[in-house]
Amino acid sequence: MLHFSKYQGLGNDFLLVDARQNSPAAVAFAELDSVRVQRLCDRRFGIGADGVIAALPPQAGGDVRMRIFNADGSEPEMCGNGIRCLARFLADSDGDLPGHQWQVETLAGRIVPELLESGMIRVDMGAPFIEPQAIPTTLEIGVSGLAQGTLAVEGHSFEVAAVGMGNPHVVIPVADVAAVDLERFGAALEVHPAFPAKVNVHFVQVLSPEHLVMRVWERGAGPTLACGTGACATLVACQRLGLCGTEARLDLPGGPLSIAWSGDPAASVWMSGPAEAVFDGMVTPELWGETPEPARQQPVPSPVELNPGSLQGSVDCATACVKGCVRPDACPSAEARARAMALLERSSLDDLVNLAADSLESRTRARFERGL
Numbered sequence: 451m452l453h454f455s456k457y458q459g460l461g462n463d464f465l466l467v468d469a470r471q472n473s474p475a476a477v478a479f480a481e482l483d484s485v486r487v488q489r490l491c492d493r494r495f496g497i498g499a500d501g502v503i504a505a506l507p508p509q510a511g512g513d514v515r516m517r518i519f520n521a522d523g524s525e526p527e528m529c530g531n532g533i534r535c536l537a538r539f540l541a542d543s544d545g546d547l548p549g550h551q552w553q554v555e556t557l558a559g560r561i562v563p564e565l566l567e568s569g570m571i572r573v574d575m576g577a578p579f580i581e582p583q584a585i586p587t588t589l590e591i592g593v594s595g596l597a598q599g600t601l602a603v604e605g606h607s608f609e610v611a612a613v614g615m616g617n618p619h620v621v622i623p624v625a626d627v628a629a630v631d632l633e634r635f636g637a638a639l640e641v642h643p644a645f646p647a648k649v650n651v652h653f654v655q656v657l658s659p660e661h662l663v664m665r666v667w668e669r670g671a672g673p674t675l676a677c678g679t680g681a682c683a684t685l686v687a688c689q690r691l692g693l694c695g696t697e698a699r700l701d702l703p704g705g706p707l708s709i710a711w712s713g714d715p716a717a718s719v720w721m722s723g724p725a726e727a728v729f730d731g732m733v734t735p736e737l738w739g740e741t742p743e744p745a746r747q748q749p750v751p752s753p754v755e756l757n758p759g760s761l762q763g764s765v766d767c768a769t770a771c772v773k774g775c776v777r778p779d780a781c782p783s784a785e786a787r788a789r790a791m792a793l794l795e796r797s798s799l800d801d802l803v804n805l806a807a808d809s810l811e812s813r814t815r816a817r818f819e820r821g822l
Contacts, residue, residue, distance in 0.1 A: 452478040452733040456499065457539055459531035459571075459725040461675030461704030465490055465497060466539045467504045470514065478738075479504050484523025489737060491521035496737060500671050503532050505540060512553035512560060514540065520670030528558035528616040530678015530721055534571040537563035538725035558616020572722045575679070578686045579614025580715055587612045587620075588644045594690045603638035610639075611687040615719070617669070618649045619683035623693060627655035627663050636667025652680045656693045663701045675704030682719040685709040 453475050455466045469476035482502070491499045499521065506515040518532050519525050537552055548567045553560055562574040579585050582597040589612050592598030597612040601620075608622050620639060624630055630653045639651045651667040664684055666677040681700045688694040689711060697710040707723040775781050 452482075452738060453730070454497070454733065455539055455730045456497070456728040457535035457725055458728055459534045459676060459678070459704075459723060460702055460707070462529075462531035462535075462677065463499050463728065464518075464532050464535050465499045465502045466535065467502065468539075468543060469504045469506050471507075478733075482519075484519070486738065487519045487523040488521065489739065490733065497731065497733070500668070500674055501529065501532060503529075503536055505536060508553075508555055510555050510560075512555040514552060515555040516561075518556075520668070521672075522670045524670040525557070526617050526670065528556045528561065528679055530573065530575065530615070530680070530682060531676050531723070531725070532678075533561055533563055533573060534678065534721075534723055534725040537565060537571045537573075538727070541565050542727060556616065561616075566722070569724070570722055571725050572720065573678070575615060575682050575719045575721050577716050578683065578711070578719055579616070580686075582612070585612050585614035585618045586646055587618065587649070588646070594692070596687060596690045599644070601639065601642055601644060603642060604634055606635065608635075608639075611691060612645075612649070613683035613686045615679040615683050617679055618645055618647055619680055619687075620645065620649045620651055621684050621687035622651070622653050623688070623691065624653050624655055627653050627665050630665060632665055632667055632673050636673065640667060640669055650677060650680050650683075652677070652684050654684050654688060656688065659693070659695045660698050661701070662688060662694060662698055666702060676702040676707070676723075678707065678721055678723065681707045681709050682711075682721055686711055686719060689713060 452467065457464055457466055467475050467479050469479040482504075487502050490496050490502060501521055502519045504517045506517060508515050514536075516533060516536055517525065518529050533554060533556070536554065540546065540552060541550065546565060548565050551562055551564045553562055559576055561576060564572045564574075566572055580596065582589055582591065585597060587597050589597040589599040589610070592611075594611070599610060601608050601610050611621050613619050613621065632653070636651045640648050642649070648669045650669045652664050654662055654664040656662055662684065664681065666674050666680050668674045668677055668680070681702065684700060685694060685698055688698075689696065696712055697708070700707050700709055705724070707721060710720045711717065
Protein backbone atom coordinates (compact mmCIF):
# COMPACT_ATOMS: atom_id res chain seq x y z
CA MET A 451 0.00 0.00 0.00
CA LEU A 452 1.45 3.35 -1.06
CA HIS A 453 1.12 6.41 1.19
CA PHE A 454 1.71 9.60 -0.77
CA SER A 455 1.50 13.38 -0.53
CA LYS A 456 0.45 15.59 -3.41
CA TYR A 457 2.28 18.89 -3.96
CA GLN A 458 2.12 21.47 -6.72
CA GLY A 459 4.45 24.18 -7.99
CA LEU A 460 2.66 26.70 -10.23
CA GLY A 461 0.09 24.04 -11.06
CA ASN A 462 2.72 21.44 -12.02
CA ASP A 463 1.61 18.68 -9.64
CA PHE A 464 3.37 15.62 -8.28
CA LEU A 465 2.78 12.65 -6.02
CA LEU A 466 5.55 12.59 -3.38
CA VAL A 467 6.68 9.35 -1.72
CA ASP A 468 9.04 9.23 1.26
CA ALA A 469 11.17 6.15 0.64
CA ARG A 470 14.22 7.25 2.63
CA GLN A 471 13.78 4.48 5.22
CA ASN A 472 12.66 0.86 5.12
CA SER A 473 9.07 2.04 5.46
CA PRO A 474 5.84 0.69 3.91
CA ALA A 475 6.12 3.50 1.34
CA ALA A 476 9.67 2.39 0.48
CA VAL A 477 8.52 -1.20 0.09
CA ALA A 478 5.68 -0.12 -2.18
CA PHE A 479 7.95 2.17 -4.21
CA ALA A 480 10.21 -0.82 -4.96
CA GLU A 481 7.25 -2.26 -6.88
CA LEU A 482 6.60 0.91 -8.88
CA ASP A 483 6.82 0.57 -12.66
CA SER A 484 5.67 2.52 -15.71
CA VAL A 485 2.24 0.88 -15.73
CA ARG A 486 1.56 1.83 -12.12
CA VAL A 487 2.91 5.35 -12.69
CA GLN A 488 0.44 5.83 -15.55
CA ARG A 489 -2.33 4.45 -13.37
CA LEU A 490 -1.53 6.81 -10.47
CA CYS A 491 -1.18 9.89 -12.69
CA ASP A 492 -4.39 9.33 -14.66
CA ARG A 493 -6.64 12.32 -13.93
CA ARG A 494 -9.90 10.44 -14.41
CA PHE A 495 -9.23 6.91 -13.20
CA GLY A 496 -6.32 7.57 -10.82
CA ILE A 497 -5.13 10.26 -8.44
CA GLY A 498 -4.03 12.67 -11.15
CA ALA A 499 -0.57 14.24 -11.45
CA ASP A 500 2.13 15.32 -13.88
CA GLY A 501 4.50 12.85 -12.26
CA VAL A 502 5.63 10.79 -9.27
CA ILE A 503 8.66 11.79 -7.16
CA ALA A 504 10.43 9.65 -4.57
CA ALA A 505 12.78 10.81 -1.81
CA LEU A 506 15.38 8.03 -1.54
CA PRO A 507 18.54 7.39 0.50
CA PRO A 508 21.59 9.18 -0.98
CA GLN A 509 24.20 7.23 -2.94
CA ALA A 510 26.85 9.90 -3.64
CA GLY A 511 27.32 11.87 -0.42
CA GLY A 512 24.22 14.09 -0.70
CA ASP A 513 21.37 14.49 1.77
CA VAL A 514 18.72 12.76 -0.32
CA ARG A 515 18.30 11.23 -3.76
CA MET A 516 15.43 12.16 -6.05
CA ARG A 517 13.81 9.96 -8.67
CA ILE A 518 11.03 11.37 -10.83
CA PHE A 519 8.69 9.69 -13.29
CA ASN A 520 6.60 11.48 -15.90
CA ALA A 521 2.91 10.73 -16.25
CA ASP A 522 3.70 8.36 -19.14
CA GLY A 523 6.05 6.32 -16.95
CA SER A 524 9.31 7.63 -18.43
CA GLU A 525 12.06 8.85 -16.11
CA PRO A 526 13.50 12.31 -16.87
CA GLU A 527 16.83 13.55 -15.58
CA MET A 528 15.43 16.45 -13.55
CA CYS A 529 12.44 18.71 -12.97
CA GLY A 530 12.68 22.24 -11.58
CA ASN A 531 9.12 22.42 -10.26
CA GLY A 532 9.46 18.88 -8.99
CA ILE A 533 12.58 19.58 -6.95
CA ARG A 534 10.90 22.61 -5.35
CA CYS A 535 7.98 20.37 -4.39
CA LEU A 536 10.42 17.79 -3.02
CA ALA A 537 12.17 20.44 -0.90
CA ARG A 538 8.89 21.72 0.52
CA PHE A 539 7.76 18.13 1.19
CA LEU A 540 11.01 17.42 3.09
CA ALA A 541 10.69 20.66 5.07
CA ASP A 542 7.09 19.87 6.00
CA SER A 543 7.93 16.26 6.90
CA ASP A 544 11.09 16.94 8.90
CA GLY A 545 10.28 20.36 10.39
CA ASP A 546 13.15 22.15 8.63
CA LEU A 547 13.35 25.92 9.14
CA PRO A 548 13.99 28.72 6.59
CA GLY A 549 17.60 28.77 5.48
CA HIS A 550 17.78 24.98 5.30
CA GLN A 551 19.40 23.58 2.17
CA TRP A 552 19.32 20.08 0.73
CA GLN A 553 22.03 18.46 -1.35
CA VAL A 554 19.79 16.52 -3.75
CA GLU A 555 21.21 13.81 -5.97
CA THR A 556 19.50 13.64 -9.37
CA LEU A 557 20.23 12.08 -12.75
CA ALA A 558 21.27 15.60 -13.80
CA GLY A 559 23.81 15.86 -10.95
CA ARG A 560 23.73 17.55 -7.53
CA ILE A 561 20.97 20.20 -7.20
CA VAL A 562 20.67 22.45 -4.12
CA PRO A 563 17.26 23.90 -3.13
CA GLU A 564 16.87 26.25 -0.15
CA LEU A 565 13.79 27.14 1.91
CA LEU A 566 13.36 30.94 2.11
CA GLU A 567 11.70 32.98 4.87
CA SER A 568 8.76 33.67 2.54
CA GLY A 569 8.14 29.95 2.11
CA MET A 570 9.41 30.12 -1.47
CA ILE A 571 12.08 27.70 -2.66
CA ARG A 572 15.29 29.03 -4.23
CA VAL A 573 17.26 26.50 -6.23
CA ASP A 574 20.82 26.42 -7.50
CA MET A 575 20.10 24.63 -10.77
CA GLY A 576 23.74 24.31 -11.80
CA ALA A 577 25.36 25.58 -14.98
CA PRO A 578 23.46 25.24 -18.28
CA PHE A 579 24.62 22.87 -21.00
CA ILE A 580 25.44 24.84 -24.14
CA GLU A 581 27.42 22.35 -26.24
CA PRO A 582 25.16 20.39 -28.64
CA GLN A 583 26.40 16.95 -27.64
CA ALA A 584 25.68 17.66 -23.96
CA ILE A 585 22.07 18.74 -24.56
CA PRO A 586 21.86 16.46 -26.72
CA THR A 587 20.98 17.82 -30.18
CA THR A 588 22.25 17.65 -33.73
CA LEU A 589 21.81 21.43 -34.06
CA GLU A 590 25.11 23.27 -34.50
CA ILE A 591 26.46 26.26 -32.57
CA GLY A 592 25.25 29.50 -34.13
CA VAL A 593 26.30 33.15 -33.96
CA SER A 594 24.81 33.57 -30.48
CA GLY A 595 26.92 30.76 -29.04
CA LEU A 596 23.90 28.48 -28.81
CA ALA A 597 22.83 25.34 -30.62
CA GLN A 598 20.59 26.99 -33.20
CA GLY A 599 18.81 26.24 -36.42
CA THR A 600 15.58 26.12 -38.41
CA LEU A 601 13.25 23.20 -37.81
CA ALA A 602 10.28 22.33 -40.01
CA VAL A 603 7.27 20.55 -38.48
CA GLU A 604 3.65 20.31 -39.54
CA GLY A 605 4.24 22.51 -42.56
CA HIS A 606 5.79 25.37 -40.53
CA SER A 607 9.39 26.45 -39.97
CA PHE A 608 10.66 27.70 -36.60
CA GLU A 609 13.90 29.42 -35.64
CA VAL A 610 14.96 27.57 -32.49
CA ALA A 611 17.71 27.47 -29.88
CA ALA A 612 18.53 24.50 -27.64
CA VAL A 613 19.81 24.52 -24.06
CA GLY A 614 20.35 21.69 -21.58
CA MET A 615 19.58 21.87 -17.86
CA GLY A 616 20.44 18.24 -17.24
CA ASN A 617 17.49 17.56 -19.53
CA PRO A 618 17.02 18.85 -23.11
CA HIS A 619 15.04 21.99 -24.01
CA VAL A 620 14.25 23.80 -27.23
CA VAL A 621 13.25 27.49 -27.05
CA ILE A 622 11.26 29.24 -29.79
CA PRO A 623 10.78 33.05 -29.58
CA VAL A 624 7.44 34.14 -31.08
CA ALA A 625 5.53 37.40 -31.46
CA ASP A 626 2.37 36.11 -29.75
CA VAL A 627 2.72 33.07 -27.51
CA ALA A 628 -1.05 32.78 -27.04
CA ALA A 629 -1.54 32.23 -30.78
CA VAL A 630 0.70 29.13 -30.90
CA ASP A 631 -1.03 25.78 -31.51
CA LEU A 632 0.84 24.09 -28.65
CA GLU A 633 -0.83 20.69 -29.01
CA ARG A 634 0.14 20.51 -32.68
CA PHE A 635 3.64 21.94 -32.70
CA GLY A 636 4.73 20.89 -29.21
CA ALA A 637 3.99 17.24 -29.92
CA ALA A 638 5.81 17.38 -33.27
CA LEU A 639 8.90 19.16 -31.94
CA GLU A 640 9.21 16.82 -28.93
CA VAL A 641 10.07 13.91 -31.22
CA HIS A 642 11.99 15.84 -33.90
CA PRO A 643 15.08 13.92 -35.14
CA ALA A 644 17.27 16.87 -34.10
CA PHE A 645 16.79 15.70 -30.49
CA PRO A 646 17.84 12.05 -30.04
CA ALA A 647 16.55 11.94 -26.43
CA LYS A 648 13.36 13.88 -27.33
CA VAL A 649 12.99 17.41 -25.97
CA ASN A 650 10.93 19.78 -23.83
CA VAL A 651 9.41 22.52 -25.98
CA HIS A 652 8.99 26.18 -24.94
CA PHE A 653 7.46 29.03 -26.91
CA VAL A 654 8.38 32.43 -25.46
CA GLN A 655 7.22 36.02 -26.01
CA VAL A 656 9.37 38.93 -24.82
CA LEU A 657 7.35 41.69 -23.13
CA SER A 658 10.49 43.48 -21.93
CA PRO A 659 14.10 42.52 -21.14
CA GLU A 660 12.95 41.73 -17.58
CA HIS A 661 9.61 40.10 -18.39
CA LEU A 662 8.99 37.03 -20.54
CA VAL A 663 5.87 34.93 -21.14
CA MET A 664 6.16 31.27 -22.08
CA ARG A 665 4.11 28.15 -22.76
CA VAL A 666 5.34 24.65 -22.09
CA TRP A 667 5.14 21.25 -23.77
CA GLU A 668 6.96 18.78 -21.50
CA ARG A 669 8.60 15.66 -22.80
CA GLY A 670 6.54 12.69 -21.62
CA ALA A 671 3.78 14.84 -20.11
CA GLY A 672 2.45 17.16 -22.84
CA PRO A 673 1.20 20.67 -22.04
CA THR A 674 1.78 21.58 -18.39
CA LEU A 675 1.21 24.73 -16.37
CA ALA A 676 4.89 25.19 -15.57
CA CYS A 677 8.39 23.81 -16.11
CA GLY A 678 11.21 25.01 -13.87
CA THR A 679 14.12 23.65 -15.91
CA GLY A 680 12.35 24.99 -19.00
CA ALA A 681 12.13 28.49 -17.51
CA CYS A 682 15.87 28.33 -16.76
CA ALA A 683 16.68 27.16 -20.28
CA THR A 684 14.43 29.87 -21.73
CA LEU A 685 16.20 32.67 -19.86
CA VAL A 686 19.61 31.32 -20.91
CA ALA A 687 18.54 31.13 -24.57
CA CYS A 688 16.88 34.56 -24.57
CA GLN A 689 19.88 36.16 -22.89
CA ARG A 690 22.28 34.68 -25.47
CA LEU A 691 19.92 35.84 -28.25
CA GLY A 692 19.97 39.38 -26.84
CA LEU A 693 16.29 39.34 -25.88
CA CYS A 694 16.61 39.70 -22.09
CA GLY A 695 19.01 40.59 -19.29
CA THR A 696 20.65 38.52 -16.54
CA GLU A 697 17.46 38.27 -14.47
CA ALA A 698 13.83 38.16 -15.48
CA ARG A 699 10.35 37.20 -14.43
CA LEU A 700 9.01 34.36 -16.55
CA ASP A 701 5.24 34.05 -16.60
CA LEU A 702 4.01 30.50 -17.15
CA PRO A 703 0.34 29.42 -17.31
CA GLY A 704 0.54 28.41 -13.63
CA GLY A 705 2.26 31.59 -12.41
CA PRO A 706 5.63 33.40 -12.37
CA LEU A 707 9.16 32.20 -11.68
CA SER A 708 12.19 34.38 -11.05
CA ILE A 709 15.25 33.20 -13.01
CA ALA A 710 18.78 34.63 -12.91
CA TRP A 711 22.00 33.78 -14.78
CA SER A 712 25.14 35.89 -15.02
CA GLY A 713 25.92 34.80 -18.58
CA ASP A 714 29.08 32.93 -17.60
CA PRO A 715 28.78 29.41 -19.09
CA ALA A 716 30.26 27.98 -15.88
CA ALA A 717 27.87 29.89 -13.59
CA SER A 718 24.75 28.44 -12.03
CA VAL A 719 21.24 29.34 -13.07
CA TRP A 720 19.10 30.37 -10.07
CA MET A 721 15.37 29.70 -9.86
CA SER A 722 12.95 30.99 -7.20
CA GLY A 723 9.31 29.99 -6.95
CA PRO A 724 6.55 28.46 -4.84
CA ALA A 725 5.68 24.89 -3.88
CA GLU A 726 2.62 23.99 -1.84
CA ALA A 727 1.03 20.94 -0.23
CA VAL A 728 -2.31 19.83 -1.66
CA PHE A 729 -3.31 16.66 0.21
CA ASP A 730 -2.15 13.33 1.65
CA GLY A 731 -3.61 10.00 0.64
CA MET A 732 -3.31 6.22 0.52
CA VAL A 733 -3.49 4.28 -2.73
CA THR A 734 -6.20 1.62 -2.69
CA PRO A 735 -5.32 -2.00 -3.53
CA GLU A 736 -7.63 -1.78 -6.55
CA LEU A 737 -5.69 1.16 -8.02
CA TRP A 738 -2.31 -0.33 -7.18
CA GLY A 739 -3.24 -3.71 -8.65
CA GLU A 740 -1.23 -6.85 -9.09
CA THR A 741 2.20 -6.82 -10.75
CA PRO A 742 1.34 -5.73 -14.30
CA GLU A 743 2.14 -8.13 -17.15
CA PRO A 744 4.32 -5.59 -19.03
CA ALA A 745 6.57 -5.30 -16.00
CA ARG A 746 7.09 -9.09 -15.91
CA GLN A 747 7.58 -9.39 -19.67
CA GLN A 748 9.92 -6.41 -20.04
CA PRO A 749 11.82 -6.08 -16.76
CA VAL A 750 14.20 -3.19 -16.31
CA PRO A 751 17.67 -4.61 -15.66
CA SER A 752 19.93 -3.16 -13.01
CA PRO A 753 23.61 -3.74 -12.31
CA VAL A 754 22.70 -5.38 -9.00
CA GLU A 755 20.41 -7.91 -10.68
CA LEU A 756 23.19 -8.96 -13.03
CA ASN A 757 25.42 -9.92 -10.10
CA PRO A 758 23.42 -10.32 -6.86
CA GLY A 759 26.39 -11.92 -5.20
CA SER A 760 28.27 -8.64 -5.40
CA LEU A 761 25.92 -6.98 -2.93
CA GLN A 762 27.69 -5.90 0.22
CA GLY A 763 26.13 -4.25 3.28
CA SER A 764 22.74 -2.56 2.87
CA VAL A 765 20.52 -2.92 -0.18
CA ASP A 766 18.55 -0.10 -1.80
CA CYS A 767 15.41 -2.14 -2.44
CA ALA A 768 13.85 0.64 -4.53
CA THR A 769 16.40 0.05 -7.29
CA ALA A 770 18.00 -3.35 -6.60
CA CYS A 771 14.82 -5.39 -6.33
CA VAL A 772 12.83 -4.24 -9.34
CA LYS A 773 12.47 -7.88 -10.48
CA GLY A 774 12.00 -9.28 -6.99
CA CYS A 775 13.97 -9.56 -3.77
CA VAL A 776 17.67 -10.25 -4.41
CA ARG A 777 18.11 -11.48 -0.84
CA PRO A 778 15.04 -13.61 -0.15
CA ASP A 779 16.75 -15.36 2.77
CA ALA A 780 17.93 -12.12 4.40
CA CYS A 781 15.76 -9.36 2.98
CA PRO A 782 16.66 -6.02 4.63
CA SER A 783 13.08 -4.85 4.05
CA ALA A 784 11.43 -7.95 5.49
CA GLU A 785 10.75 -6.35 8.86
CA ALA A 786 9.30 -3.21 7.29
CA ARG A 787 7.21 -5.30 4.89
CA ALA A 788 5.89 -7.37 7.79
CA ARG A 789 4.98 -4.22 9.72
CA ALA A 790 3.22 -2.83 6.65
CA MET A 791 1.23 -6.03 6.13
CA ALA A 792 0.32 -6.17 9.83
CA LEU A 793 -0.89 -2.57 9.63
CA LEU A 794 -3.04 -3.36 6.60
CA GLU A 795 -4.48 -6.51 8.16
CA ARG A 796 -5.55 -4.78 11.36
CA SER A 797 -6.70 -1.51 9.76
CA SER A 798 -9.80 -0.64 7.81
CA LEU A 799 -9.71 1.73 4.84
CA ASP A 800 -11.17 4.43 7.13
CA ASP A 801 -8.31 3.86 9.57
CA LEU A 802 -5.76 4.32 6.79
CA VAL A 803 -7.45 7.49 5.56
CA ASN A 804 -7.40 8.86 9.12
CA LEU A 805 -3.71 7.98 9.36
CA ALA A 806 -3.02 9.96 6.19
CA ALA A 807 -5.09 12.88 7.48
CA ASP A 808 -3.17 12.90 10.77
CA SER A 809 0.12 12.98 8.83
CA LEU A 810 -0.99 15.95 6.74
CA GLU A 811 -2.35 17.73 9.84
CA SER A 812 0.95 17.35 11.68
CA ARG A 813 2.94 18.72 8.73
CA THR A 814 0.48 21.58 8.25
CA ARG A 815 0.65 22.48 11.95
CA ALA A 816 4.45 22.41 11.84
CA ARG A 817 4.45 24.67 8.80
CA PHE A 818 2.17 27.21 10.49
CA GLU A 819 4.29 27.11 13.63
CA ARG A 820 7.31 28.02 11.49
CA GLY A 821 5.32 30.86 9.95
CA LEU A 822 5.54 29.50 6.36
